[in-house]
Amino acid sequence: MNLVTETLFIYLYDALAARIVRDDRIISLQYDAQYVLDDQSAPISLQFPLTTTPYSGKTVEFFLENLLPDRPEVRTQWARDAGLDSIDAFDLLAIYGEDVAGGLEIYPYEKSQQRKTALTPITDASIAARIRQIRNDSTQWNMKDTAGGQFSLGGAQGKFALALVDNQWFEPSGAHPSTHIFKPGVNNFDGSDITEHVMMRVAEQLGLETAQTSIRQFDGEHVLVVERFDREYYGGSLRRIHQEDFAQATGTPVLRKYESDGGPGYKDMLSVITKHVNPEFIQSARRALAHSLVFFWIMGHADAHSKNFSVRILPNNVSLTPLYDLNCSLAFELESTCKALDYTAFDNVALAMSVNKKFKIGDFTLDSLNEINRECELEPNYSAVFAAYVAANIQAILIDVIEELPIEYQQLQAVKNLPYVIFSQTKRVKHLLSPESQE
Numbered sequence: 230m231n232l233v234t235e236t237l238f239i240y241l242y243d244a245l246a247a248r249i250v251r252d253d254r255i256i257s258l259q260y261d262a263q264y265v266l267d268d269q270s271a272p273i274s275l276q277f278p279l280t281t282t283p284y285s286g287k288t289v290e291f292f293l294e295n296l297l298p299d300r301p302e303v304r305t306q307w308a309r310d311a312g313l314d315s316i317d318a319f320d321l322l323a324i325y326g327e328d329v330a331g332g333l334e335i336y337p338y339e340k341s342q343q344r345k346t347a348l349t350p351i352t353d354a355s356i357a358a359r360i361r362q363i364r365n366d367s368t369q370w371n372m373k374d375t376a377g378g379q380f381s382l383g384g385a386q387g388k389f390a391l392a393l394v395d396n397q398w399f400e401p402s403g404a405h406p407s408t409h410i411f412k413p414g415v416n417n418f419d420g421s422d423i424t425e426h427v428m429m430r431v432a433e434q435l436g437l438e439t440a441q442t443s444i445r446q447f448d449g450e451h452v453l454v455v456e457r458f459d460r461e462y463y464g465g466s467l468r469r470i471h472q473e474d475f476a477q478a479t480g481t482p483v484l485r486k487y488e489s490d491g492g493p494g495y496k497d498m499l500s501v502i503t504k505h506v507n508p509e510f511i512q513s514a515r516r517a518l519a520h521s522l523v524f525f526w527i528m529g530h531a532d533a534h535s536k537n538f539s540v541r542i543l544p545n546n547v548s549l550t551p552l553y554d555l556n557c558s559l560a561f562e563l564e565s566t567c568k569a570l571d572y573t574a575f576d577n578v579a580l581a582m583s584v585n586k587k588f589k590i591g592d593f594t595l596d597s598l599n600e601i602n603r604e605c606e607l608e609p610n611y612s613a614v615f616a617a618y619v620a621a622n623i624q625a626i627l628i629d630v631i632e633e634l635p636i637e638y639q640q641l642q643a644v645k646n647l648p649y650v651i652f653s654q655t656k657r658v659k660h661l662l663s664p665e666s667q668e
């Protein structure tokens with residue numbers, strides 16, 4: 230089947246917001262004239278302020294591709310499953326664009342022509358089968374035999390999104406937003422779903438704003454279940470809240486999501502905050518970003534690239550979303566390395582964003598903390614005080630979180646490594662902040 234789709238209709242907050250037209254392979258995005266006139270309309274992206282003048286070219290393509298899985302193999306699989314003859318974002322989103330990150334609904338027709346509205350339930354056994362399928366082959370995010378279930382999300386890990394309604398799981402659709410994201414973990418990193426949950430809960434208890442997570446079991450398969458913060462109940466029904474990641478907010482292609490590949494760094498994120506966040510919340514957004522940079526250095530979270538931060542976009546209101554996709558890369562080092570309690574073993578682990586032009590954990594110094602304070606316009610001691618607070622509290626919090634897990638998860642090697650690597654990292658902080666090293 231060769232699906233020829235030349236217009237995508239984009240809905241946001243129940244209104245037809247824009248059309249994306251492909252004309253002889255040139256893609257352009259044009260807001261609906263009515264939508265632009267309404268002062269309660271929100272932009273689709275910070276890259277595309279509301280105007281009747283069309284946007285065209287690469288930025289439109291980059292925006293669309295950032296709504297799809299990061300890995301080309303997954304996009305190829307999705308194109309094959311749908312019988313497409315290309316993996317262009319435009320073609321894929323005509324099929325998979327009904328339920329994406331944020332508030333958009335994307336259809337190859339006007340929504341009034343949409344037919345299917347029934348919810349399709351999914352059994353625990355088929356959720357387990359889907360988890361096993363991803364564990365077996367991380368490019369296989371969808372089951373071939375599911376009735377509906379068209380969702381799309383970015384990221385490299387195998388995942389799927391479902392809607393929880395009255396204690397029953399359903400496939401999402403345009404009419405029925407997904408409420409949770411299922412992440413079975415990274416193949417060959419046994420227990421990474423559990424460590425992700427642990428680090429998310431630790432972050433929350435340290436005062437950072439995070440997505441809610443739980444570990445659930447389906448037919449013996451454990452999986453990280455992440456509650457979506459881009460969904461909310463409003464007047465008794467579920468609705469989507471718009472957001473975009475910082476690759477989209479800065480017009481960056483998915484291939485450059487890492488700063489080391491030419492993508493955005495934290496200063497680019499600060500520029501977005503300064504330009505778009507409502508003035509009364511700019512300072513708290515800068516603090517939140519400073520907390521993330523310091524905390525990710527301490528916890529050894531090497532994957533905090535531009536697609537792992539997002540902004541929420543409401544009409545006339547932009548703010549940072551809670552944090553998501555946190556993990557401790559260090560817990561997957563050799564057991565002997567972790568148990569050596571020597572933080573210099575992690576010196577060469579590179580973080581996703583540089584501070585003071587340095588990426589490596591071991592190159593993060595007092596100058597790095599000072600740079601964060603300066604760039605985020607914080608008090609001179611701010612980041613050091615926060616680092617000391619994290620170092621003083623993280624171990625006890627971590628132990629509590631781990632002890633709440635069922636014993637079988639506590640015995641996974643990566644989970645067992647966590648207290649050792651976090652202890653080593655607190656030693657790193659204490660050493661850096663000690664009076665001797667400040668002389």
Ligand SMILES: Nc1ncnc2c1ncn2[C@@H]1O[C@H](COP(=O)(O)OP(=O)(O)O)[C@@H](O)[C@H]1O
Nearest residue numbers: 330383384385386440456457458459536553554
């Ligand atoms: N709790 C959440 N609420 C809303 N959107 C989320 C949430 N968690 C993740 N996302 C969106 O889904 C994308 C993929 O999820 P993520 O956990 O980052 O997967 P991966 O580990 O594969 O990168 C994110 O980039 C973000 O756009």
Ligand SMILES: [Mg+2]
Nearest residue numbers: 384536537554
């Ligand atoms: Mg991610």
